[in-house]
């Protein structure tokens with residue numbers, strides 16, 4: 001696996017969507033250990049080792065100039081936690097005075113724990129794919145369900161700002177799967193049900209496929225809130241919330 005510093009595939013100077021309530025820059029890391037068919041970042045999923053990447057020092061230099069203009073930096077992918085040296089990158093961002101958020105699929109609890117225990121994170125967003133027994137169906141890779149459970153526990157117990165989110169894709173995740181997930185993360189700050197958007201997918205077979213009706217997601221969110229505060233995002237009939 002390439003060093004995290006040689007895996008920067010993209011950089012967004014400013015975003016209001018990637019960290020709710022904050023203006024942040026976004027660092028995109030290449031490589032992922034999952035192959036979710038609906039993934040909308042297919043170009044980031046395949047790790048190309050010595051492929052094109054942005055020089056980290058240039059990213060840092062740019063960020064230094066933005067101090068005071070942005071609230072923090074979101075590190076996303078791909079899957080950031082496949083890089084065991086991710087804590088070094090987060091520490092450098094912290095040293096510059098930025099708050100740091102990561103997005104993760106939760107498959108590498110050891111890396112996540114070292115970030116949390118090292119006090120290197122201000123926020124985490126963890127994707128939940130489907131009920132644990134069905135994970136390989138979505139990830140299209142072997143998945144240790146205990147790793148997913150351990151990551152979720154570590155995040156909840158850490159007390160850092162967090163959200164769990166699930167892209168609700170017909171055939172891969174349904175109402176019963178969501179019930180299991182919501183029970184698994186009891187005590188979490190929030191669960192977000194994301195509407196499936198199929199414009200740009202890793203598996204072309206999913207391009208153009210329909211999602212569940214908005215109304216179904218809205219009513220499931222209400223029901224799941226019995227276990228954990230749940231809301232919806234990206235409904236077809238309204239702007240993203």
Ligand code: SF4
Nearest residue numbers: 032034036039078105
């Ligand atoms: S959706 Fe996330 S976890 Fe799945 S393949 Fe894409 S980057 Fe990896």
